[in-house]
Structure formats: structure tokens, C-alpha cells
Amino acid sequence: xxxxxxxxxxxxxxWGNLLMILLGGGLIFLGIAKKMEPLLLIPIGFGIILxxxxxxxxxxxxxxxxxxxxGVVQEIVIDETxxxxxxxxxVRTNAEILQSPVHGRLTSIEVQPGQNVGxxxxxxxxxxxxxTDQSVIPTEPIGLLSRLFAYGIMWHILPPLIFLSLGALxxxxxxxxxxxxxxxxxxxxxxxxxxxxxxxxxxxxFEEAASIGIIGGAEGPTTIFVTATLAPHIIGATAVACYxxxxxxxxxxxxxxxxxxxxxxxxxxxxxxxxxxxxxxxILFPIVGAIIVILLxxxxxxxxxxxxxxxxxxxxxxxxxxxxxxxxxxVDILTxxxxxxxxxxxxxxxxxxxxxxxxxxxxxxxxxxxxxxxVLFAKFMNLFLKEKxxxxxxxxxxxAVPMAARxxxxxxxxxxxxxxxxxxxxxxxxxxxxGAAIAGGVFVGVLG
Amino acid sequence: xxxxxATPMAGKVVSILVNEGDTIQEDxxxxxxxAMKMETTVYATDGGKVKKINIKSGDRIEEDDIVxxxx
Numbered sequence: 001x002x003x004x005x006x007x008x009x010x011x012x013x014x015w016g017n018l019l020m021i022l023l024g025g026g027l028i029f030l031g032i033a034k035k036m037e038p039l040l041l042i043p044i045g046f047g048i049i050l051x052x053x054x055x056x057x058x059x060x061x062x063x064x065x066x067x068x069x070x071g072v073v074q075e076i077v078i079d080e081t082x083x084x085x086x087x088x089x090x091v092r093t094n095a096e097i098l099q100s101p102v103h104g105r106l107t108s109i110e111v112q113p114g115q116n117v118g119x120x121x122x123x124x125x126x127x128x129x130x131x132t133d134q135s136v137i138p139t140e141p142i143g144l145l146s147r148l149f150a151y152g153i154m155w156h157i158l159p160p161l162i163f164l165s166l167g168a169l170x171x172x173x174x175x176x177x178x179x180x181x182x183x184x185x186x187x188x189x190x191x192x193x194x195x196x197x198x199x200x201x202x203x204x205x206f207e208e209a210a211s212i213g214i215i216g217g218a219e220g221p222t223t224i225f226v227t228a229t230l231a232p233h234i235i236g237a238t239a240v241a242c243y244x245x246x247x248x249x250x251x252x253x254x255x256x257x258x259x260x261x262x263x264x265x266x267x268x269x270x271x272x273x274x275x276x277x278x279x280x281x282x283i284l285f286p287i288v289g290a291i292i293v294i295l296l297x298x299x300x301x302x303x304x305x306x307x308x309x310x311x312x313x314x315x316x317x318x319x320x321x322x323x324x325x326x327x328x329x330x331v332d333i334l335t336x337x338x339x340x341x342x343x344x345x346x347x348x349x350x351x352x353x354x355x356x357x358x359x360x361x362x363x364x365x366x367x368x369x370x371x372x373x374x375v376l377f378a379k380f381m382n383l384f385l386k387e388k389x390x391x392x393x394x395x396x397x398x399x400a401v402p403m404a405a406r407x408x409x410x411x412x413x414x415x416x417x418x419x420x421x422x423x424x425x426x427x428x429x430x431x432x433x434x435g436a437a438i439a440g441g442v443f444v445g446v447l448g
Numbered sequence: 449x450x451x452x453x454a455t456p457m458a459g460k461v462v463s464i465l466v467n468e469g470d471t472i473q474e475d476x477x478x479x480x481x482x483a484m485k486m487e488t489t490v491y492a493t494d495g496g497k498v499k500k501i502n503i504k505s506g507d508r509i510e511e512d513d514i515v516x517x518x519x
Contacts, residue, residue, distance in 0.1 A: 272456035273511060402484040409488065417475055417491045420456040422483060 012054035012083050012105065016348030024048030024343065030247070037247040040220070040339050044243065047343015051129065051145065059146045059344040061132075061139035063102055065124040067117045071095030075113060080106045085349075086130070091123045101137050103349045104128030129347035131232040145344035148337055153228045153235075158338045159221035160302040165331035166221070166433065167286070167310025168323050170401065174426040176281055177274035180381070181393065181424070185431025187377035188397035189439045191216035191370025195362050202358055207231045210443035212359050215242045216366030217436025218249075218399035224342065225303060226440040229448045236345035237356040241363035243342075246400040252364065253395050253407045256371045261391050265379070266415040268390040270424050279317070286311040293438060299448065300441025307437065371395040371404075374428065389424070396425035399432035451494045451518045459483035461507045471497045472518070479503075479515065494518060 027045030031038035051059045071093035078090055083105050091098045091111065107125045111117055131149070132139055141150040152158040175181060196213030204212060207230035214226045215238055223242040227235040245252060257266070286308035294301045313323040345351075371394075378394030392411055396404040405425035412421035459481035466478050472492050479490040496518030503515050 402486075406484060406486045409486070413489070418456075418493065420488070422486075422488065423457060426484070 007055075009054040009056065011081060014083070014348070016352045017052040017054065020052040020346060020348045020351060021049050023346075024052070037243060039335060040243050041247065043336060043339035044240065044343040047145065047340040048346045049343075051344045051347045056143075057127075058143040059129045059149070059347060060127050060141075060143040061102075061129070061146050062107070062142050063100075063104070063126045063128055063132075063137065063139045064122045065090055065098055065100060065126055067093065067096070067098060067119055067121050067123055069093075069095040070116070070118045073111045073113050073115045073117060073123070076109055076111075078106065080109070082106075083349075090126075093117060098123055100124075100126055102126060102128040102130045102132060102139070104130070129345075129350060131235060131345060131350070133232065145341050149341045149344065152337055153224060153341060154232065156225060156228065156302055158334055158341075159225040159228070160306040162221040162331065162334050162338060163303045163437070164306040164310035165326045165334065166401075167307040167312075168314045168326035169331070170307075170311060170314075170430050170433065171426070172282065172285055172311065172430055173277040174274060174423045175428075175431050176277045176285060178424070178427050181389075181427035182431040183381065184374050184378055184394045184397040184428035185399075185433075185435045186397075187394065188370040188374040188399075188428070188432055189217065189435050190373035191366045191368070191398070192436070192439045194369045194373075195366030198362050198365060199358075202362065204355070204358075205231070207447050208234055208355075210447055211235075211238050212362050213366060214238070214436070214440050214443065215245065215359075215363040216370040216398070217432070217439055218242065218246055218367060218370070218404070219433055219436035219440075220246065221338070222303060222436045222440040224338065226443055229444050233350070234355065234359060236342065236351050237359040238363070239342040240346065241360050245364060245367045246403060249398070249400045249403045250407050252367055253371050253398070253404060254411060256368050257375055257392050257395050257408075257411060260372055260375045261379070263415065265391050266411065267419070268388050269416060269419050270390050270393075270421060272420045272423070274423055279315070282315040283312065286315065289434070293434070297438050297441040297445060299445035300438050303437040303440065304434070307434070367398060370398045374398065390419070390421055393421055393425040393428055397428035397432045397435075399429065399436050401429050401433055402426060405429040449519070450499060451496055452514045453478065453493055453516045453518065454512045455479070455481065455490060455509055455515050456511065457481065457483055457488070457490075458510045459488065459508075461503050461505050461509060462487055463505055464501060464503065466498055466501075466516075468498050468501055471495075481509075490515075 024045040027041040030036040031041035075092040141147045192213045199209035199212040211227035211231040227238045290308035374394030374397035378391035408425040409422040412419040462480040473495040499519040500517045
């Protein structure tokens with residue numbers, strides 16, 4: 001009877017798992033009942049539930065604790081059924097106390113009291129769900145989701161491939177028709193750097209601060225790419241903050257816009273007709289864009305390179321099969337992998353920390369300040385422009401394509417029925433996706 | 449004299465909110481368009497009696513297409 005109980009997940013189940021299962025259920029509820037980003041929140045939510053069922057093993061990593069110095073084992077400090085935190089003492093020898101650098105549980109103790117151990121000998125095998133910097137704490141993924149995470153995300157495969165699909169889905173015509181709006185997409189990157197410095201102020205490391213700052217780029221794959229490279233242990237929090245705030249764009253943008261603009265400014269009419277963009281321009285853009293951006297910021301190559309090749313598939317007109325695949329089943333398959341895996345990083349012991357809360361708070365500041373920077377920069381541009389732009393389209397420079405542009409359009413029509421800002425807002429919106437990838441590339445290049 | 453109503457943006461026609469023969473006024477809702485996976489209401493730029501509607505639900509229309517003629 002007792003033996004059977006020890007084999008079940010209940011032994012290791014604690015209040016944190018319950019809390020996370022409720023959070024996962026909450027995300028699924030938002031996806032289904034409120035239709036908030038269901039394609040993302042439903043698999044993320046279910047991933048969270050799965051990984052909070054102990055012994056399920058989906059997100060498990062195997063870690064071998066080794067002796068640093070030779071000595072004689074004096075005591076096994078912990079028993080095999082105990083769940084322990086990072087830094088817990090596992091084995092004591094006469095030369096050292098061996099602590100686990102990861103949280104988790106023991107799968108086996110390889111030594112006995114009285115036994116001699118040499119430096120480098122394995123003393124215990126630990127199972128953890130923690131994402132670690134492999135150069136410092138090498139672990140071996142042994143679960144379905146941890147393998148997907150290790151080889152899909154940590155190896156930088158899935159996020160750039162998603163970018164390929166985003167490229168195939170993105171119409172750059174609104175930006176090419178009015179290239180000055182690219183500046184708005186660039187201005188919003190202020191939010192990224194603002195949040196970076198706030199994070200430093202709150203005691204995060206440079207690598208963590210960059211991963212938190214990039215949330216303001218409102219670009220899921222970029223956030224995952226940057227965090228996987230620089231601070232994999234907080235990837236669950238940054239990814240969820242990014243995706244949740246993208247879903248909350250309709251709540252975050254309007255107050256920022258209203259605060260920074262007058263009614264008269266919000267009513268500025270923009271002629272709906274944009275300059276027609278030729279096919280040649282649309283074909284040249286991804287080629288020339290990739291060459292220039294990658295030469296300037298080489299570490300953005302995986303994201304920008306994939307983005308631009310996807311866009312070329314779309315615009316060249318002779319590989320419709322590739323473009324259609326990239327726009328439909330390909331991106332769907334990648335989305336399933338990436339979202340389930342991101343959900344899987346959120347085991348209670350990884351997620352329920354003070355830093356998660358800080359990340360969520362700084363993330364929303366990053367988002368709002370990015371939108372504010374876009375609006376203010378649009379107002380600044382108006383000082384010099386003969387034909388004024390509606391400053392609200394600056395807020396669409398927070399990426400979150402195309403949600404941010406939609407929000408601006410709806411607000412524009414509320415102020416002035418004849419104002420159709422959608423395509424004007426799409427310009428900074430798509431520019432910001434590139435801006436975020438570049439900002440991410442800069443972080444990875446400098447800190448990675 | 450007839451007046452033309454053009455669409456301000458490209459998209460797919462979700463529904464047409466007026467019928468031929470109706471009398472409409474400027475700023476009345478005339479069309480629901482879907483663009484960027486969002487429905488957008490198109491308002492009349494002029495008033496008059498709808499003489500002819502050139503589109504039907506499900507059509508894909510481009511910016512500046514003449515969607516209806518008023519008299």
C-alpha cells in the first residue's frame with residue numbers, strides 16, 4: 001500500500017503545483033471563453049498543467065552531482081523521497097559538503113557512508129525541471145518536453161523558423177509605401193532599453209535584464225530566442241509575460257494613448273490611400289533588408305534571415321506552395337511545439353519565485369513605455385511634417401502584429417468615423433517586428 | 449446626378465448593410481469589411497438613394513473600388 005503511494009505523483013505534489021494548475025486552467029479559460037490568443041494560451045496552459053504533475057517527467061532533466069575533492073563520505077544528508085531546493089546539501093564528505101545547484105529530487109545515491117570518493121566521481125543523480133546554463137550546470141534532457149526545449153529552443157531552431165512563417169505572413173507594403181513610419185517602429189524599442197535599465201536597478205543580471213527588456217518588443221519568438229540564449233532559467237516568465245501582454249494590447253494601449261494625446265490629435269485624419277508599392281520593391285526589400293541588417297547586427301541573422309526568406313517566398317510569386325505552407329501548417333506545427341514547451345518550463349518550483357513577479361511587472365512597464373515612446377515620437381515627427389500623422393499609429397509600433405494596429409484603428413474610428421488607420425498603423429507595426437529582432441540581436445551579440 | 453462610394457481600404461466583404469433603393473445619409477454604416485482578421489465598419493462618404501450595389505458578401509475588394517452608386 002505504502003509502496004504504491006510512493007510510486008504516485010501525490011508524494012511530490014504540493015501547493016505550488018496546485019497553484020500552477022489553476023494558472024494553466026486560467027489561461028485555457030481565457031483562450032476558450034474569452035478568445036484571448038487561443039492558439040497560444042491553450043497549449044501553453046495545458047503545458048503548464050502537464051509539467052505540474054510530479055513524476056510525469058515531461059520536462060525532466062538528469063543532473064549528475066559530482067565530488068569536487070577527494071574524501072571519505074560521512075553522511076547522506078537527504079533521503080530519496082524528499083523534494084529539495086536549489087543549494088540543498090546532499091552528501092557530506094570529510095573534505096566538503098556537496099550541494100545541489102538545481103532544485104529537484106534524488107533518483108539515486110551512488111555512494112555510501114565510509115566510501116572513498118575521488119574528484120569528479122558521481123555521488124548522486126538528480127532529476128530537475130530547472131533550465132540551466134549548460135556551460136555551468138550541464139544537464140541531460142530526458143522528458144518529451146525537455147528534449148523539445150533543449151533541441152528546439154536552446155539550439156535556436158524553433159524561434160527562427162517561426163520567424164520564417166511570420167515573414168511569409170507579413171505584408172510590408174504599408175511600411176514601404178510610407179517608409180518614415182519605420183522610425184516609429186524603431187522609437188518603440190525605447191521601451192526595451194528602458195525596461196532593461198529598470199531590471200538592472202531591481203538587481204537582475206545583465207543577461208536577465210536583457211531578456212526582460214525584450215518583452216517590450218512584443219515579439220514572442222524574439223523574446224524566447226533572447227532568453228534562451230542569455231537567461232534560460234527565466235524563460236517561462238518572460239515568454240508568458242510577452243504572450244499575455246500581447247493578448248492584453250487592447251487593455252494596455254488605449255490608456256497610454258489617451259494620456260499622451262489630445263482629442264484633436266487623435267482625430268487627425270490620414271488619407272486612406274497609400275502609395276502603390278511595386279512588385280519589384282516588395283521583392284527587393286527582403287533581400288536588401290537582410291543584407292543590410294545582418295551586416296549591421298550579425299547576431300540578428302537567425303531571426304532576420306529566416307524572416308526575410310519567408311517574406312521573399314510570399315512576394316516573389318513563384319513559390320506559392322512554400323509561402324502557403326509557411327503561412328499555414330508549418331507555423332501551426334511550430335506553434336504547437338513552442339507553446340507546449342514554453343508551458344512546460346513553468347513547473348511550480350521554477351515559476352513561483354519573487355523574480356517572476358518582478359518580471360511580470362517590469363514587462364508591462366516595458367510594453368507601456370514602448371507604446372508611449374511610439375506616440376511621443378509620432379508627435380515629434382509632426383513638428384516637421386506638412387501632412388501630419390495621427391500620433392496613435394506610433395503606439396502600433398509595439399509589434400504584436402496585427403493586434404496593436406487593430407486597436408489603433410478601432411480607436412481612430414471612435415474619434416473620427418472616416419479615419420481608417422489600419423493600414424497606416426500596419427507600417428510601424430511590421431517595422432517593429434524587425435526592430436525587436438534587431439534589438440534582440442544586439443543583446444545577444446553584446447551579452448551572449 | 450449619381451455619386452460613387454469607394455472603399456477606403458482593401459478587404460473581404462462580410463456583409464452589406466444597405467439595399468438597393470434605400471436612402472442613406474453621410475456617415476451611415478454601409479459595409480462590414482474584414483481586413484487583418486478584424487471586422488471594420490465602412491461609413492458612407494455621401495448621402496442619397498442607393499441606385500446600384502457593385503459587390504456582394506464574400507467578395508474581395510481593393511482600396512478605392514466603387515462599391516455603390518447613389519443618386
